[in-house]
Amino acid sequence: xxxxxxxxxxxxxxxxxxxxxxxxxxxxxxxxxxxxxxxxxxxxxxxxxxxxxxxxxxxxxxxxxxxxxxxxxxxxxxxxxxxxxxxxxxxxxxxxxxxxxxxxxxxxxxxxxxxxxxxxxxxxxxxxxxxxxxxxxxxxxxxxxxxxxxxxxxxxxxxxxxxxxxxxxxxxxxxxxxxxxxxxxxxxxxxxxxxxxxxxxxxxxxxxxxxxxxxxxxxxxxxxxxxxxxxxxxxxxxxxxxxxxxxxxxxxxxxxx
Amino acid sequence: xxxxxxxxxxxxxxxxxxxxxxxxxxxxxxxxxxxxxxxxxxxxxxxxxxxxxxxxxxxxxxxxxxxxxxxxxxxxxxxxxxxxxxxxxxxxxxxxxxxxxxxxxxxxxxxxxxxxxxxxxxxxxxxxxxxxxxxxxxxxxxxxxxxxxxxxxxxxxxxxxxxxxxxxxxxxxxxxxxxxxxxxxxxxxxxxxxxxxxxxxxxxxxxxxxxxxxxxxxxxxxxxxxxxxxxxxxxxxxxxxxxxxxxxxxxxxxxxxxxxxxxxxxxxxxxxxxxxx
Ligand SMILES: Nc1ncnc2c1ncn2[C@@H]1O[C@H](COP(=O)(O)OP(=O)(O)O)[C@@H](O)[C@H]1O
Ligand SMILES: [Mg+2]
Numbered sequence: 001x002x003x004x005x006x007x008x009x010x011x012x013x014x015x016x017x018x019x020x021x022x023x024x025x026x027x028x029x030x031x032x033x034x035x036x037x038x039x040x041x042x043x044x045x046x047x048x049x050x051x052x053x054x055x056x057x058x059x060x061x062x063x064x065x066x067x068x069x070x071x072x073x074x075x076x077x078x079x080x081x082x083x084x085x086x087x088x089x090x091x092x093x094x095x096x097x098x099x100x101x102x103x104x105x106x107x108x109x110x111x112x113x114x115x116x117x118x119x120x121x122x123x124x125x126x127x128x129x130x131x132x133x134x135x136x137x138x139x140x141x142x143x144x145x146x147x148x149x150x151x152x153x154x155x156x157x158x159x160x161x162x163x164x165x166x167x168x169x170x171x172x173x174x175x176x177x178x179x180x181x182x183x184x185x186x187x188x189x190x191x192x193x194x195x196x197x198x199x200x201x202x203x204x205x206x207x208x209x210x211x212x213x214x215x216x217x218x219x220x221x222x223x224x225x226x227x228x229x230x231x232x233x234x235x236x237x238x239x240x241x242x243x244x245x246x247x248x249x250x251x252x253x254x255x256x257x
Numbered sequence: 258x259x260x261x262x263x264x265x266x267x268x269x270x271x272x273x274x275x276x277x278x279x280x281x282x283x284x285x286x287x288x289x290x291x292x293x294x295x296x297x298x299x300x301x302x303x304x305x306x307x308x309x310x311x312x313x314x315x316x317x318x319x320x321x322x323x324x325x326x327x328x329x330x331x332x333x334x335x336x337x338x339x340x341x342x343x344x345x346x347x348x349x350x351x352x353x354x355x356x357x358x359x360x361x362x363x364x365x366x367x368x369x370x371x372x373x374x375x376x377x378x379x380x381x382x383x384x385x386x387x388x389x390x391x392x393x394x395x396x397x398x399x400x401x402x403x404x405x406x407x408x409x410x411x412x413x414x415x416x417x418x419x420x421x422x423x424x425x426x427x428x429x430x431x432x433x434x435x436x437x438x439x440x441x442x443x444x445x446x447x448x449x450x451x452x453x454x455x456x457x458x459x460x461x462x463x464x465x466x467x468x469x470x471x472x473x474x475x476x477x478x479x480x481x482x483x484x485x486x487x488x489x490x491x492x493x494x495x496x497x498x499x500x501x502x503x504x505x506x507x508x509x510x511x512x513x514x515x516x517x518x519x520x521x522x523x524x525x526x527x528x529x530x531x532x533x534x
Contacts, residue, residue: 053421076423083418092289092414094471102411106422110408110429138469158422 004030006066006162006194007052013060014047020217021047025061027213027222031161034188034195036202039215040246045198046084048215049166052196053081066162077107080160082151084167084198096142096150097135100125103157125156128183145176152180156187163187163195169203177204184208201243216246260494269380269490269500272388275395276440276447276456277486277504281464281478282402283436284457288465289413295332296437297454298347301354302328303441304450307375308361317375318390321450322442328354329434337430378449378501380490387446394443398436402475405432410471447486448501456482459508463515481511 007029014022021044029035039045050056052063054070063070066078073079080103103125104118114122126132129149134142139150148168155163163184169177181204187193188208197205202212212228214221221228234241261270287295306324310317328350335346362372383391402409411419412429420426437457444453464477489504 055417055421074423076421079421081418081421083415091465092471093465093468093474094410094414095469098410098471099414101407102414102419103422105407105411106424110411110424111404136470 008064011061012058033210035211077158080155080163082165100153103154125153129153260491272391273486275392277482278479279395279398280456281460281482284461288461296457298350300450301351304358305354308358311365312361325438329438333434455505463512466515466519
């Protein structure tokens, strides 16, 4: 396998009981690539990410992440994961900065106290998502979009080699989407990280993507955004071709045996 | 009148402050995990441990520590494996702990007073050597929270993310369970096994109303705990009241004052808690 491949999904299948969600899914992502995984609701995007994180086990096929099987990965800080709708306990009396600092713990060793480089990484992450001014505010008092950015900053603070985000811009206003885009592009450009973004609309990041992978049971498209455009699907911020195209796709749940 | 002139009151104050500071530190993490009753359950288990100690003629602090720690590990295991709802698991520990304790203390021939002493504390009769034990256990709790607190906070914040991040979540949950058991045992002489949970939870409830960060919540809870102990002992001495109960009533009073001045912070919309699936 090529050393540059940070993520390799090979013929993965997964069902919840009798409900088959993923069938024969294959794709890979190289170092420094910014990929988007799109698909309609219920197409198994979050399930696939949970497989990548080792929270679920594939029932068929295999996954290699940063050179190893997900559950065997030792230095887990090398992956940053922002789950869909992060479970922020509403009454947690914690500041933005306290939450973002957590993202640094696994990397330095949880029993160690923060040093200068940890503090720099936290500052950097806060600036990347433009929350530096709100660092001492209680997370519970922020808007939904700001809370999402807190969780992204938490993942950024660990300076991961692979950042995986599950619908971080769903229901977030245009300006917040733009700020999100800037921070992810910064991570790719300045830290050489790879990013896998799950979404059902690409809006603000459309122009920055290297790859688009469309999921619907299996992978129904995998290529450059331009190739998708060539099929008449525009991804730009003012376009909603993608959601409509996803609706129109024939189901390919692999019920073809 | 200065209430701490006599040596027995000074001993009570030293032991009380040690627990008053340590218990809310542990309680802050329990409250944030919706495990406020956990300390109570472990308290009841510890009472059974005291009974076993009296029956077997070993130092009750040791037997209480062993039984409380085992109870904490069992309840934590049941919780994390979803084998029983925490409610049922705790009810089992509550009632069988209390029942086993009273049966064993009765059998051991200690008087009923002997039982009460462990249920509600006996701070005024503590010796300096008892006080040293309490202070040593409290110091161990404070040091552990100082070291593991940031990781425990990560687990409280989002257990699944902490796991994905590579933090040893299961071990940290055990650390929290062990801290709870040690707190309960350290507090037996001060407020007793029935009231210790109040000292873990009430100061946190007050602190959360006012604090503007997690660290401030921890520090504030410890301050409220220390304040409750000091005022409780003062009032108990002045009016000749049971000290353990008076300390807890003072913690309740602080909470009521905090609510009255701050207003109740309403819980956020239920929708924010619902999970994605
Ligand atoms: N824990 C679960 N148990 C059973 N079914 C699930 C579970 N999680 C998701 N599903 C189902 O699997 C399908 C894919 O879900 P998901 O991976 O969340 O899709 P997406 O993120 O693309 O919206 C949906 O039909 C959903 O109802
Ligand atoms: Mg999803």
